[in-house]
Amino acid sequence: MTTTRRKFLTTGAVGAAAAGLAAPARAQDTIKWRLQTYAGPALAEEVVKPAIEAFNTIANGQMEIELYTADQLVPTSELFRAMQAGTIDAVQSDDDSMASPTEVTVFGGYFPLALRYSLDVPALFNSWGLKEIWEEEYAKVGIKHISAGSWDPCNFNMKEPINSLADLKGKRVFTFPTAGRFLAQFGVIPVTLPWEDVEVALQTGELDGLAWSGITEDYTAGWSKVAPYFLTNNISGAWIGHFFANMERWDALPAHLQQLLQTCFDQSHYRRQWWYWAGEAKLRVEGTDMTLTSLPDADYAQIEAAAQKFWEEIAAESPLKAKVVEIIKKYNDTMVKAGQPYRYG
Structure with a gap:
């Protein structure tokens, strides 16, 4: 599930040359992050790996995220503490599973019958004020709340x-x-x-x-x-899940890499919208x-x-x-x- 340094430098260099882009940064200049997801290997292939691969490609050697699946570096229940301490740089999870010590933790994951459809999640966060609440609560504990998105129903x-x-x-x-x-x-x-x-x-x-x-x-x-x-x-x-980062690591990034992370993670939320929406219906009808x-x-x-x-x-x-x-x-x-x-x- 990880993008190795050797593979990244090889494919990155070829891709950059083919596209006429600037050569990747020297290996010693590459910013390295470790992100652990709540998802096991099979699920991570769909819900996060495409976003990480896209980011690593577009970052063009300036930054590389290594992806780890559920419990690979730390148990899921310790994700928040590990991120807060800087043991890992970023997390994909719901608040509930990673034992977040915030006021909003109870609403992460599945808050019963608060949501009927997957689009309710981005609507609540981006148009009804939840985004600002989450950002403020996590900033208090040294965490950058990057974005929220929806997963499958429960x-x-x-x-x-x-x-x-x-x-x-x-x-x-x-x-x-x-x-x-x-x-x-x-x-x-x-x-x-x-x-x-x-x-x-x-x-x-x-x-x-x-x-x-x-x-x-x-x-x-x-x-x-x-x-x-x-x-x-x-x-x-729908499940409410998020991308988070250690605030110091986030603040240390140049603005264009912060924006790239935001964009790739937003694209990840969009990808899950159609992957789950199509899958939930198709497998009810065609699943054996x-x-x-x-x-x-x-x-x-x-x-x-x-x-x-x-x-x-x-x-x-x-x-x-x-x-x-x-x-x-x-x-x-x-x-x-x-x-x-x-x-x-």
Whole structure:
């Protein structure tokens, strides 16, 4: 998953000569960064590697990012501390998984039913004020919040079919901290494991399933073969993930490399928009590994009502959390009033 120094200098030089560009900077002048993602190797190929490769090519020898996958340098739960200390330079993750000590951590990953579609994430951040809140909160702890984007929805994929809320009781499920906190009221037993151990845990019976992804990741990670039942009712329409960097390392970069990082990461968010959107539909229709099940409308209505109550519980924890919840509430109210296609009944 890493771009080696030898490979980069070789391909970079050839590409630059062919394009008539200036020769790459001398190796000793190349700025080196290490970025670790939350994603395992198979998933990282889709959700981050193209952006890193594009950046390294366009940077033309001035800077090179080495990419590391889930738990490769440090455990995912230690990503924030490692980045803050400068052990690694940058991170791709949600706030929740990397144990961020900020007021906004609870909203990262899957905040239950705050989002219906992937476009809700960039809309909330870029047009409804969340971007400025995240930037300010992370600046307080020495971290540059570069950008936020959406990933897949959060559905259950299980070893046994889920046809009612009662079927979730006692099930050991790999999920995110906040999602686990929410789902525990329905009898789910949240389990935290390293990403690479999930498939084996499903095979050995340590896990009964996952509430970690949509169907695209189920197939990409190979989980579709060991947990072959997919519940179409999600608890969030999109995952909120981010790119972060150590603030000192960010500030030390020249402005054009900061802009290049921003641009490549924004392109990465866009790429995931269509990769997931296409995959979620196509694999439901054409996928051969998984059987689809759905909850009765009354059962799903209980989850929706519980989400609204959960929002209020979170809002009561601090003024800043209340501010974020209020933005989410107003945004969703606007979408409902706007009608189709923003919200369906």
